Amino acid sequence: MPFPDQIGRYRVERRLGAGAFGVVWLAHDDRLEAPVAIKVMAENWAFRMDIRERFLTEARLLRRATAGGVVQVFDIGELPDERPYFVMEYADRGTVEDRMAAGPVEVPEALDLTARAARGVSALYEAGIVHRDIKPSNILLAGGGTAGRERVLVADLGLAKTLAQASGLTVVAGSAGYMAPEQAEPFDGIDGRADVYSLGAVLYRLVTGAAPGSPGKVIEPDRVRPGLPPALNRAVLRAMEPDRERRWPTAAAFADELDRIAAALPVAAVRSPERKTQARETQSQETPARDTQARETPVPERQPSEERPAAARAAVPDSPPGRRTLGRRGKAVAAGAAAVVLLGAGTVVAVELQGRPTxxxxxxxxxxxxxxxxxxxxxxxxxxxxxxxxxxxxxxxxxxxxxxxxxxxxxxxxxxxxxxxxxxxxxxxxxxxxxxxxxxxxxxxxxxxxxxxxxxxxxxxxxxxxxxxxxxxxxxxxxxxxxxxxxxxxxxxxxxxxxxxxxxxxxxxxxxxxxxx
CATH class of the missing domain: 3.40.1000 (Protein Transport Mog1p; Chain A)
Incomplete structure (x- = not known):
């Protein structure tokens, strides 16, 4: 998509990134004197009415959930060529995925980020929505919170469904490593406990630096990163129970437990020896939201998305590359006691190795x-x-x-x-x-x-x-x-x-x- 000077009444400043269904631009609302993120439907999907409806449904669902923990939609419109777009608040501090660029985060921060994301998910549930694709890149970070506190926002509802839809037949959809097992069973139906599983996987990734293994084969977090609080270990494993009846019943209940664990931490809380806090803070200041709000979900319902070959669409202007660490090339964690490798199922997991990790x-x-x-x-x-x-x-x-x-x-x-x-x-x-x-x-x-x-x-x-x-x-x-x-x-x-x-x-x-x- 060529660089537009204007989208509706919004003045475009730069491109944030692109996914399969749309391109996201950073723009400025001159009337309100505020930055906004604008998601525009990709040109190559303009003729597909089903994709167009999916695109608009994401905006409607985001608008339905008005709680502070969900990214807000301000406006919706069409370009002269009839492609739809919607205007969202701009998350200026990137994503949780970006935050992990320096490695596993400190335990108090991991608990706080996950608990607040869980409350955003709970707000979706109260609005009758199950997200189905909670992962680090779909949790945004923004300034402007009360007392200068960072805001945590759930975003990207490209796979979301209303609870009425999700309770019946549903096609496999989700992201490897974060998807609850029932999401792979189209006849089982899903509910909010699928998102609880994903939140547990996010916390696992935050504290270990590795995505967990497939359901039922998750290695305990404290075996990957020794010294984690036992209560955190239990909370994660319960959230990721393959049997949803044994999980935390709601995202809110999971958030409450994480708050209790955080309150009980000693003053000298567990810290990650690999992590450089100053580097993280510098990264947050220097690279705000490199492609925040631009990431699309890889497995939409029987629709080509990220798994669709790139040849099916024209190349688009340069998109800033993301950064992933720990797991990309088998980097060692926990003082050499484990390494991150990828198993045949395609999920990055942590496994124990004897001797030097390879x-x-x-x-x-x-x-x-x-x-x-x-x-x-x-x-x-x-x-x-x-x-x-x-x-x-x-x-x-x-x-x-x-x-x-x-x-x-x-x-x-x-x-x-x-x-x-x-x-x-x-x-x-x-x-x-x-x-x-x-x-x-x-x-x-x-x-x-x-x-x-x-x-x-x-x-x-x-x-x-x-x-x-x-x-x-x-x-x-x-x-x-x-x-x-x-x-x-x-x-x-x-x-x-x-x-x-x-x-x-x-x-x-x-x-x-x-x-x-």
Missing amino acids: TPAEIRVTDATKRISFEMPSGWADEQVGSGWDPTVLGLRTHHQPGLTVAQDVSRWPDLTTAVSGVFVGIGASGGGLAHKAETIGHTGCTYHGGRAFTSDAWHGRVRTWSPCGTAGQSLEEIGLTATRSGGPEVYAQIRCDRDCTERTDGILRSLRVTGS
Whole structure:
């Protein structure tokens, strides 16, 4: 989307970031003399009425929840080309994800941030809304609180549902590592306890620096970071109980418990030896909300979102890269007693290691259907979305198919201008034209460097190479493959990295396995 001078009556200052459904701009309300964040529906979705309605629903739900712990919507409108936008309060201090850039936070701060986020979630519940995608990047931080206190705001309701909708059949949606197990079971229905699970995962991440493992396999926080208060350990584990009947009954109850734990902490509360408080404070002052309010959710209901391949949309202007630590490359925690690695399920978890912590150079990942698997560099595999993709975004008639995105940050995957390494693989039907279609895709703002043939025992096809797509040193490999066996599937893939991807691409494609029909 080109840089606009004006959106409605708001004067645009700079771009904050982009997601699959929209671009977020920092603007100024000259009448009220205040900064605002404006989310504008992306041009490539303008013709999709269902996506348009989802976009507007997010604004309506945010407006319904008027409590102080939820980001507020001030206005809604349309551009001359009829794309909708909505105007939100601007969170000037980034996100909880940004706050963790220096490592695990101190226990009192972690308890406070989570408790206040939980009260925002409770306000949503009182308004009849279940969020379904609570995670550090969806919890915003802003100044202007009473007595100079920082405000904590829940944002991004792209996956939210009213409680009436959520109580029945619902499609799998959420973010790996933070999603309650019932969200993966479409017939179970969900309620506010799904958000309690996610809040527990947020607190786990805050105090350990690592996202927890899959439900039922969560390593106790004090084994990752020894010395945590036992009451905190118990509170987190109860929030993340696989059986929702055993969790805290509400987000408010969880918040109350965290407040009690904080009040009982000794004066010399547990501190993180890795964390540099001064660095955190400097980061908060120097990099306010680099892409705050611009992150989209990676698994919308049967709609292509972050897991949608970036080739399905034109490249957009440069989006400021996010920062993730501890877990990105297996960084050690707890004085060498553990390391952060990524398991086959695609969730970054902390596991105990004997001796010096190490991370495998390559790791095999698998999608939710167990049909797609491949090996890739472990340093790219921070986050995974594996619930499928929609080939109609490429102009094909086939609808929802198995697909898998694994990347350093899946929320940035749709924007080709961002520096993120990872892999996307989507399946198409045999003879459906997917491999051929992959050879016709263009990318605005990227430089095409030509194509080459690829052949292995299982696949044959063509690899096309693009760079830099707005980020110097970045490379995009785009691949269309056909199975060598008769009647086998076709595959569309993208591989992105921070240098020439050729050698990595060939290894990934040789390891690619697609089973079933």
